[in-house]
Each structure stands twice: as structure tokens, then as C-alpha cells.
Amino acid sequence: MTNDPGTAPASRPLGPAEVRAMAGAIGVSPTKTLGQNFVHDPNTVRRIAAVAGADGDVVVEVGPGLGSLTLALLPTVQHLYAVEIDPRLAAALPGTVADRAPDLADRLTVLTADALRIDAGDLGPYPPTALVANLPYNVAVPVLLHLLAVLPTLRHGLVMVQQEVADRLTAGPGSRTYGVPSAKLAWYAAARPAGSVPRAVFWPVPNVDSGLVAFTRREPPSPGVGRTAVFEVVDAAFAQRRKTLRAALGRWAGSPAEAERVLRAAGVDPGARGESLTIEEFGRIAAARHAG
Numbered sequence: 512m513t514n515d516p517g518t519a520p521a522s523r524p525l526g527p528a529e530v531r532a533m534a535g536a537i538g539v540s541p542t543k544t545l546g547q548n549f550v551h552d553p554n555t556v557r558r559i560a561a562v563a564g565a566d567g568d569v570v571v572e573v574g575p576g577l578g579s580l581t582l583a584l585l586p587t588v589q590h591l592y593a594v595e596i597d598p599r600l601a602a603a604l605p606g607t608v609a610d611r612a613p614d615l616a617d618r619l620t621v622l623t624a625d626a627l628r629i630d631a632g633d634l635g636p637y638p639p640t641a642l643v644a645n646l647p648y649n650v651a652v653p654v655l656l657h658l659l660a661v662l663p664t665l666r667h668g669l670v671m672v673q674q675e676v677a678d679r680l681t682a683g684p685g686s687r688t689y690g691v692p693s694a695k696l697a698w699y700a701a702a703r704p705a706g707s708v709p710r711a712v713f714w715p716v717p718n719v720d721s722g723l724v725a726f727t728r729r730e731p732p733s734p735g736v737g738r739t740a741v742f743e744v745v746d747a748a749f750a751q752r753r754k755t756l757r758a759a760l761g762r763w764a765g766s767p768a769e770a771e772r773v774l775r776a777a778g779v780d781p782g783a784r785g786e787s788l789t790i791e792e793f794g795r796i797a798a799a800r801h802a803g
């Protein structure tokens with residue numbers, strides 16, 4: 512089911528004064544522990560919704576907060592599952608949508624839950640196809656990787672994260688910022704930078720600017736071993752990223768000599784470093800170890 516933008520019902524966005532007033536009315540003073548920085552600029556949420564390209568999608572939004580982005584997404588999505596950990600924000604969201612987008616209220620399902628603990632069965636009848644979220648900063652990478660793991664129907668998404676995290680998520684082998692988040696995200700999806708967002712559009716104003724990361728799911732590499740085994744190699748290689756793989760993987764393999772044997776069997780130079788390896792190469796190393 513898609514929605515014709517020409518006839519789609521509209522929603523009334525939240526501006527700066529309204530964001531503060533709504534938070535006050537429900538007794539929320541934003542906390543750092545929950546990464547509560549609310550967007551109060553209607554142009555920013557319109558832009559995020561446009562770049563997300565989630566028209567006709569069943570969207571998962573993590574951390575809807577006061578509903579700024581939710582209101583921008585609802586006019587064109589098929590359905591939206593909003594997963595919010597703060598019960599006061601979750602309880603207020605249906606009322607906000609009923610008030611500002613009354614014709615769209617039945618497209619929204621609100622779940623009061625920790626996004627790190629949900630799985631597909633928690634959401635509802637529609638298989639989710641897109642993730643669009645201004646992610647809570649402190650758990651952004653674990654949430655993204657968790658949802659890609661437990662929601663196999665997610666085809667694409669757009670997430671807003673700290674600029675530094677956006678750089679890491681979208682880095683490729685050989686880059687200074689390539690690391691565990693980049694390699695693990697590459698297992699699931701092709702990711703690309705999709706713009707930046709200045710800190711001034713948030714309340715309260717954070718210490719850093721934000722970046723948008725767009726991703727499209729891809730077939731995972733098929734080394735013959737599972738994701739957990741491959742991610743163990745990624746973690747071991749980057750735990751000592753300045754060391755050669757022969758040394759960095761010594762404990763994982765049992766000894767540097769065994770690491771060298773596995774690396775050679777995988778066709779990977781034992782003198783290379785993890786930061787130069789593709790996710791396919793990490794997969795080959797895991798498979799070579801399990802092949803014995």
C-alpha cells in the first residue's frame with residue numbers, strides 16, 4: 512500500500528516553543544543518559560523524511576521522543592512502529608499525533624520498550640521494511656546492529672547519529688575511521704553518508720554536530736560460518752588495531768603461529784592489519800579457523 516503525496520493527509524510540525532512546552536507539560540527534563548536531544552526545527556525533520564525515502568514503507572522509528580520526526584514521516588508511510596524507552600514520552604505520543612495529524616493516527620503503533628531488547632514478534636502484524644531514527648547517541652551503534660539482526664525484513668534506512676559515529680559507520684577498509692562499527696554494519700548493509708545536521712536544531716543543544724547515514728541491506732557474505740564467528744574475528748582484530756593480524760589474532764586462534772596458519776589458509780597476509788580488511792576477508796578468516 513502506498514500513499515499518494517498529492518492527497519495524503521498532512522501533519523502539523525513541532526516548533527521550538529512547542530517542543531519545550533510539551534516536555535514541560537509531561538514533566539520531562541531531557542536526560543543525557545537516554546540521549547534525549549529533541550529536534551525542534553521543522554525543516555530538519557522534513558529533510559530527514561525526504562532523504563529517508565520511506566514512502567509506502569512500514570517504518571520502525573527508535574526514540575520518537577516528543578514526535579518531531581514521527582509527524583514528518585506519518586504522511587507518507589504505510590505504518591510506523593515507534594519504540595520509545597521513556598514511558599512518559601511513549602504515553603504522550605498518541606495524543607500529539609491525534610492533535611497534529613488526526614487523519615494519520617491509525618498508522619501509528621507506540622511501543623514502550625528498550626530498542627536493544629525488541630525483536631520482530633514485539634512489533635505487530637506488518638513486517639517492518641525501513642528504519643528511520645534520530646538514534647539515542649549512547650546506544651546508537653548497538654541499536655542499529657541489533658535491529659538489523661532481529662528484523663530481517665528491514666530493507667533500508669536512514670539514521671541520525673553523532674557526526675563522528677556517522678564517519679565510522681560509513682568508512683571503508685584503509686580509512687582511519689574504519690573499525691568495528693563499519694565492518695559489522697558492512698555485514699548487513701551498504702552504508703553511505705547522507706548529509707550533516709548542525710547541533711543548533713536540537714534542544715538541548717549537544718556538544719557535537721550530527722550526521723545522517725543511509726543504508727541498504729545486502730546479502731551477507733557467505734563464508735560458511737555464522738555471523739557470531741565472523742564478528743569474533745572483527746572484535747579481536749580491532750582490539751589491537753596497531754598490531755599485525757598475526758599478533759592481534761594470537762589469543763583468538765590460540766597462538767600467533769596458529770593465527771598465521773589460519774590467515775594463510777584464508778588467503779590473508781598475516782602482516783596486514785585489521786583496518787585494511789573487508790568484511791568478506793574477515794569472513795574467510797573465521798571460516799578457515801572452523802575448517803580446522
Ligand SMILES: C[S@@+](CC[C@H](N)C(=O)[O-])C[C@H]1O[C@@H](n2cnc3c(N)ncnc32)[C@H](O)[C@@H]1O
Pocket residue numbers: 545546547548549550551573574575576577578579580581594595596597600624625626627645646647648650
Ligand atoms: C536523540 S532523541 C530523539 C527524539 C526525537 N526522535 C527527535 O528527533 O526529536 C532519542 C530518543 O530515544 C529515546 N531512547 C533512548 N534510549 C532508548 C532505547 N534504548 N530504546 C528506545 N528509545 C530510547 C530517548 O528517550 C529519546 O526520546
